[in-house]
Amino acid sequence: QSVLTQPPSVSGAPGQRVSISCTGSSSNIGAGYDVHWYQQLPGTAPKLLIYGNNNRPSGVPDRFSVSKSDTSASLAITGLQAEDEAHYHCQSYDGSLSGRVFGGGTKLTVL
Amino acid sequence: QVQLLQSGAEVKKPGSSVKVSCKASGGTFSTFAISWVRQAPGQGLEWMGTTIPVLRTSNYARNFQGRVTITADESAKTVYMEVSSLRSEDTAVYYCATFSNGHFDFWGQGTLVTVSS
Numbered sequence: 001q002s003v004l005t006q007p008p009s010v011s012g013a014p015g016q017r018v019s020i021s022c023t024g025s026s027s028n029i030g031a032g033y034d035v036h037w038y039q040q041l042p043g044t045a046p047k048l049l050i051y052g053n054n055n056r057p058s059g060v061p062d063r064f065s066v067s068k069s070d071t072s073a074s075l076a077i078t079g080l081q082a083e084d085e086a087h088y089h090c091q092s093y094d095g096s097l098s099g100r101v102f103g104g105g106t107k108l109t110v111l
Numbered sequence: 112q113v114q115l116l117q118s119g120a121e122v123k124k125p126g127s128s129v130k131v132s133c134k135a136s137g138g139t140f141s142t143f144a145i146s147w148v149r150q151a152p153g154q155g156l157e158w159m160g161t162t163i164p165v166l167r168t169s170n171y172a173r174n175f176q177g178r179v180t181i182t183a184d185e186s187a188k189t190v191y192m193e194v195s196s197l198r199s200e201d202t203a204v205y206y207c208a209t210f211s212n213g214h215f216d217f218w219g220q221g222t223l224v225t226v227s228s
Contacts, residue, residue: 048215052213
């Protein structure tokens with residue numbers, strides 16, 4: 001059971017916009033800790049996608065953006081492309097557990 | 112660009128231990144913090160612990176305290192993660208990753224550890 005809750009799957013057609021939610025609690029996202037997102041292509045290691053307040057590592061397009069509110073965060077992907085098909089993981093810090101926590105991951109299918 | 116190269120797949124018996132290595136290249140090793148994250152088959156990611164080699168300190172997730180040890184050899188630019196008292200639920204891909212400002216920047220390729228009798 002992951003500390004952060006994500007939907008198991010989402011889908012969208014090429015060109016569409018999709019969003020992936022990440023729900024936490026008052027001891028992690030609600031406490032103001034940053035949320036970070038990772039993309040994991042099939043059979044590969046996760047890759048840092050967005051960190052903190054919409055900071056993207058070099059090479060990550062601005063089609064990917066994040067928002068945060070109360071105890072939850074969301075990753076939005078606009079102009080969906082076939083190569084976006086992957087698992088997406090959110091991550092934060094939990095003050096009660098004194099450690100880094102992840103969501104269970106969301107599989108994005110591009111129809 | 113930092114690159115992390117992990118050791119190869121392992122098959123272990125229940126009750127035994129496994130030690131996985133993670134060698135860094137590029138960047139400045141003395142400035143690194145290195146974390147270990149695992150992913151059981153079909154599951155999400157789970158943080159295990161983090162070490163700062165230059166300070167010779169490590170901290171661990173509560174679920175792994177007492178059973179996981181993370182060490183480093185600065186001269187070899189290598190970090191090690193050992194799990195003892197292995198059980199079938201420890202079957203997973205284990206990743207090392209650099210850690211900074213609360214997130215994991217660069218990841219190793221992963222090491223599959225299979226625990227089976």
